[in-house]
Amino acid sequence: MDRRLEEVLYLMQRIISGKDRFEEQRLKAMDWKYIYESSRKNSLGLFVFDLVRESEFYKEQIEREEEKGFWEEWKAETIWRAAAEYQKQYALKRVLEKAEEKGLTPVVFKGCVLSALYPDFALRISSDSDIYIELEEKEEMVHILSEEGYVIDEEDSKEKVPVFWNEKSGHMIELHTCLWEDYTGAKMQILEAAKLTARDTLIRVPVAEGLQVWTMEPTRHLIYQMFHIIKHFVVKGVGLRYLLDIKVFVDHNIEQIDRGFFWETMEKMEYAAFCERFFEICGKYFQMDTRLLGARRVELTKEQEAIFLTDMMKIGEVIEGRNVSWELLTIMKPYLEGNVQGPMSQAARLRHLFFPGPKELPDHCGYAKRFVWLLPVAWIHKAILFVLRRLFGRRKKMSAQQKIQATQYRLSMLAEMGLLQDNQRERK
Amino acid sequence: MHISDQYIARRIVGQPMLIPVGQKVVEQEEILNLTEPAFFLFEQIEQGRKRSEIVDAYMQHAGYPEEKKKETEQNINIFLRSMKEKQVII
Numbered sequence: 011m012d013r014r015l016e017e018v019l020y021l022m023q024r025i026i027s028g029k030d031r032f033e034e035q036r037l038k039a040m041d042w043k044y045i046y047e048s049s050r051k052n053s054l055g056l057f058v059f060d061l062v063r064e065s066e067f068y069k070e071q072i073e074r075e076e077e078k079g080f081w082e083e084w085k086a087e088t089i090w091r092a093a094a095e096y097q098k099q100y101a102l103k104r105v106l107e108k109a110e111e112k113g114l115t116p117v118v119f120k121g122c123v124l125s126a127l128y129p130d131f132a133l134r135i136s137s138d139s140d141i142y143i144e145l146e147e148k149e150e151m152v153h154i155l156s157e158e159g160y161v162i163d164e165e166d167s168k169e170k171v172p173v174f175w176n177e178k179s180g181h182m183i184e185l186h187t188c189l190w191e192d193y194t195g196a197k198m199q200i201l202e203a204a205k206l207t208a209r210d211t212l213i214r215v216p217v218a219e220g221l222q223v224w225t226m227e228p229t230r231h232l233i234y235q236m237f238h239i240i241k242h243f244v245v246k247g248v249g250l251r252y253l254l255d256i257k258v259f260v261d262h263n264i265e266q267i268d269r270g271f272f273w274e275t276m277e278k279m280e281y282a283a284f285c286e287r288f289f290e291i292c293g294k295y296f297q298m299d300t301r302l303l304g305a306r307r308v309e310l311t312k313e314q315e316a317i318f319l320t321d322m323m324k325i326g327e328v329i330e331g332r333n334v335s336w337e338l339l340t341i342m343k344p345y346l347e348g349n350v351q352g353p354m355s356q357a358a359r360l361r362h363l364f365f366p367g368p369k370e371l372p373d374h375c376g377y378a379k380r381f382v383w384l385l386p387v388a389w390i391h392k393a394i395l396f397v398l399r400r401l402f403g404r405r406k407k408m409s410a411q412q413k414i415q416a417t418q419y420r421l422s423m424l425a426e427m428g429l430l431q432d433n434q435r436e437r438k
Numbered sequence: 439m440h441i442s443d444q445y446i447a448r449r450i451v452g453q454p455m456l457i458p459v460g461q462k463v464v465e466q467e468e469i470l471n472l473t474e475p476a477f478f479l480f481e482q483i484e485q486g487r488k489r490s491e492i493v494d495a496y497m498q499h500a501g502y503p504e505e506k507k508k509e510t511e512q513n514i515n516i517f518l519r520s521m522k523e524k525q526v527i528i
Contacts, residue, residue: 088450089455092450096459097458097459100459179461
């Protein structure tokens with residue numbers, strides 16, 4: 011395993027298990043510029059700074075003129091971003107209190123429910139708050155958000171997940187009326203049947219700063235989180251923090267998790283093999299309670315662990331500095347939805363890439379989602395934009411060949427983590 | 439006397455801070471570093487202590503002798519007045 015990956019994993023273990031037993035010598039040998047970049051990329055930067063700041067190593071570093079600036083900047087960034095988490099928490103509190111006063115039941119998931127399980131909630135940064143609301147309560151909820159100064163962010167909104175933004179507080183809310191966004195297909199039907207947000211299953215939990223929220227009961231919340239992780243893993247890649255999120259969630263809720271229901275649902279969705287591997291790594295590296303696995307223990311080779319953890323640390327990045335988000339989504343989406351009946355040939359993937367369906371179009375071609383007859387116009391629009399961005403754009407875009415290369419890499423990761431059935435493996 | 443609902447005093451990575459959490463525009467500059475004594479005073483106010491109790495608690499916390507009480511009381515009053523002017527304390 012790459013030494014720098016080992017260093018990041020070591021720091022992650024300390025985040026969870028506490029600051030004692032720090033190996034000062036080990037800190038001295040670390041490549042801190044790299045640790046800073048990779049922990050930041052994986053949303054772990056605040057935790058890592060908090061961890062290191064009490065070490066003798068840190069005290070020595072800030073005395074050194076050539077290193078002082080780097081550490082002071084990291085400290086300032088940590089303070090500013092943690093303060094922003096407090097501000098978001100209070101903005102969320104105002105919205106939820108108002109909604110509940112009006113008799114609504116906003117269901118909060120991931121985000122502040124998970125951050126409350128860490129030693130310091132404000133060090134777990136998030137880009138937004140996720141709230142699920144029943145369709146019949148949506149209008150009233152949107153009205154409340156508007157009263158609180160939130161405006162819709164059309165560009166980032168999806169049909170079933172409008173995004174609201176409060177310019178004053180900087181708080182962003184994703185208002186879900188469907189937990190699997192606009193995805194459709196066999197696997198979404200299984201999630202639907204699991205009734206993840208059924209009113210009679212919701213629980214009330216305390217989170218940070220004296221706030222109490224409605225959330226999914228632990229088994230359903232875990233099912234959702236694994237779906238969410240797999241969604242990102244399939245279409246793009248997931249960061250290392252998800253391992254810690256699952257570790258703290260499982261350990262906190264192990265007695266309440268209905269293992270039968272969880273594994274039955276994961277089996278139906280063909281996600282069980284991925285979950286076994288994921289939990290095995292959480293158990294091995296972060297001492298997660300492996301009672302969740304029961305007899306489902308899998309043995310991963312060192313090489314398999316390294317491949318998976320490296321992919322996580324790079325968040326799926328296969329070509330350095332290249333933006334892979336929706337381009338991969340276009341091709342990989344059928345794998346997530348469960349709509350791949352057999353192997354998908356390279357020609358079929360190219361068809362998806364150049365001539366995506368209406369739902370697979372990027373946001374700037376959103377008009378063809380509403381008016382399907384404009385689909386050919388959107389393909390031309392997309393092609394022209396692609397050429398212009400390649401020529402003049404600041405953000406590097408992938409060439410078709412690079413996209414195919416990235417897709418093949420992603421598919422190999424899916425196979426490695428047990429997400430491809432034998433009949434879905436690559437066909438030339 | 440209490441802290442306005444527009445602010446909270448919290449420790450972030452060991453550093454005492456005054457964080458605006460209200461509905462007004464949030465600027466980075468508004469997040470203030472607090473000194474340790476100021477943070478202690480905010481903690482006392484948050485616990486609902488009266489002015490005289492805060493002075494006593496601070497005297498004890500700082501290990502001051504009784505003869506420093508008047509001076510401490512004056513300093514705390516100046517601090518509280520300035521926080522009231524800024525509407526951090528109501």
